[in-house]
Amino acid sequence: MDNSTNGSPDLAPPTNGGTLQDSKGWDGKLRVDRRAVVTNAEILSDPEYTNEDAPPVEQISADEDLLEDYELDTDDIDLVHCRISSIPALRLERFTKLEKLCLRQNQISHIELPSSLGPTLQELDLYDNLISHIKGLDSLIHLSSLDLSFNKLKHIKNVNHLKDLTDIYFVQNKIQKIEGLDGMTKLRNLELAANRIREIENLDTLTGLEELWLGKNKITELKNISHLSNLKILSIQSNRLPQITGLSNLPNLEELYISHNALTEISGLDSNVNLRVLDISNNKITHLANLSPFEHLEELWASSNLLSSFEEVERELAKKKELNTVYFEMNPLQLRSPALYRNKVRLALPQIQQIDASMCQPFALF
Template sequence: MEKERVDLNAETEEDPSSSTLLDLTSYQLHDLDSVELPLTLTELDLTTNRLSSLDPRISHLSFLKKLSLRQNLITDDAVSPLSSWTTLSTLEELVLRDNQLKKIPDVSIFKQLLIFDVSFNEVTSLNGLANVSNTLKELYVSKNEVAKIEEIEHFDQLSILELGSNKLRVMENLQNLTNLQELWLGRNRIKFVNLCGLKCIKKLSLQSNRLTSMTGFEGCIALEELYLSHNGISKMEGLSSLVNLRVLDVSSNKLTSIDDIQNLMHLEDLWLNDNQIESLEGIAESVAGSKEKLTTIYLEKNPCAKSPNYTAVLREIFPNIEQIDSDVFS
C-alpha cells in the first residue's frame, strides 16, 4: 500500500479513524496539535517538519511499526520520552536521521526493532547501542562524530552497517556480525583493512580514508562491490580471490598499472580514473577474465587516456562495453 499524503485542511469522506498510514512529510509543522492520530496507525512519517518535541499521543499508537522523525529539531531531551512508551514496544523501524542528537537514545523497549537510523546528528559515541535489540538488521550512524566502533557485538542479525563520515581510525569489533552483507565506512581516517574474519560481506566501501594498501580483502569471496576511491593505494593486490566481484572502484589513488584482476569473471564496472596509469598496453590481458562481461570502464585523467584512438582501442578490447568515462554507447 502506498502512503497517502494527508491534507490537513481538506474534508474527506473516508473515515480517518481507520487509517494505517499517515504521511506528513514537508508540512513544516511545529507541533501536531492540528493533526488527528488514529489509533490504527502502523506507520507515521513526520519527515521534514519543525518538530522539537514528541506528541504524547504517539505513545498510544499500539499498532505502530514505523516511525520517522527525519529532518526535524529533535534533541536528546526531546526524544527521551520514547524510552518509557512501552505501548510502542513492537516498533520495527525508527528513523531519527538529521536532528540534533548528541548521543544514542535509549530504545531498549523496542524488542523487535529491525531498522535504526541516527545519521546526520552530532553523536560522539556508540555508547548505548548495547541496549538496542539484537533483532536489528540495519543500523545507520553516518555523518556524526564517532571515533570508535563499539557495542555492536550482539548484532548477529545485522545485514547493513553504515558508519561513513565519522572519525574512525580502526576497523574493530566486527567479528560477531556474521550476517553482515553491507559495510559502509567511507570518509573516515582508517589506515588498514581489518574485517575481523568476516567473509560474507557483499558490499564494502572504504572510500576517502587513509589506505595505502589493498591487503585484507582476500577472504571476502562473497564480495560483489568494492569501493576504494580517494585513498593512497599504489598497487592493486589481494583481488584475485574475489571471484564474485562485479563493481571495483579504485579511482583517485596512486596506481601505475592494472593488476590482480585477470581472473575475475563477473566484473562489470571498473573505475580507474584519476590515477597514474601510463599506457593501454597490456590492458586486454589485465582484464582478460571479464573482457566479455565488462560494460563500464573509467580511465580518464590517467596518462593513458591521452593515447591516440583511446576510445576506439578500448571498444575493440571490450566488445560489450556500454560506457567509457562519460561517453555512453547505445
C-alpha cells in the same frame, strides 16, 4: 547500502500541504507572512479594543496536532521537516500498531519514545536531527532498522540489546570508535561513513554482516574483518590506505569501493574471485594488473589514476564477458589523446556498454 549513505540532505517537502518559504524550511504554519503589515496598528496599544466575533481565548489551540489526520491503527508515520523538537508532544502512545516512524530533518535532541511502541515498532528514522546521545531505545526490542545519520553522536552505546536489528545507519556523526555492537548476530548492514574512525575493530561477533560502509574516515589499514565471511559489500572510500590487505578470507565479496586512498597498485585481491564491482578511482595506480581472477567483473571504476597503457586494458579485461562498464577518464591514456580515447577503449573491449558516463553500443562479436 548504502547505503549510501554523502553530502547535505535534500530539503524535503512539507507534509502538511504548505509551501516552503525559505531555505530553513518555514512552511507557513505562522499563517501570516513574516513581513506582514498590520493595517490597524493602533489596536496593539489600545487596551479597550475588543472583537465581538473573536472566539474566547481558551478555544484557540496553542499547538497544531501534526498527527490529527492519521488513523489510530496506522502502521506508518512520516513527519519530515516539521520543526519537531519534542517527541512526547506528538503523543505517539495513541498509535497501537505503529511499525515505521520517520522523523527526519527535525530539531529533536532527545529520543523519548513511549514504551507502548515496543511490541510493534520495527523501523525508526531520526536522520538529520540534533541527537548527541543514544538513549531511550530500551523497550524497542523488535526494531530491525535504526537511522541516526547526520546527528551529533560521539559514541555507539545502548543498541546491542536490540538483537533484531539488521540495519544500522550512523552516517555523518562524530564517532571515533567502533564499539557497543557485541552480539548483534542478525546485523546485515552497518553504515559508519563520514565519521572520525581510525581503526576497524570490535566487529568480532557480527558474523552475519553483508554490507560494511566506512567511507570518509581516517582508517590507515584494512584489518579485523577477515572473519566476516558473509560480507558482500565493503566501502572504504576516502580513507588513508596505502595498500589492500586483509581481504583474503572474504570469498563472498562482490563489491569493493576503495577510491580516494593512497594506493599505488592493485594487489591483495587474488582470493576475491566473486567481485562484480571494483572502484579504485582517485588513487595513484600506475598499472592495470592482477585482475585475471575476477571472471564475473561487471564494472571497473579507475578514473583519476596514472594508467597509460591500452595494452594493459585489453590484456586484463578483454576476456571478461560480463564486463559492461569502465571508467578511465583523467588518466594519461585519456588525457594524451581525448579525441581517440573512446574508440581505443571500444576496440580493446568490444563488449563494453558504458565508457565513463556515456553509453555506447558494444561492437558485434563474430
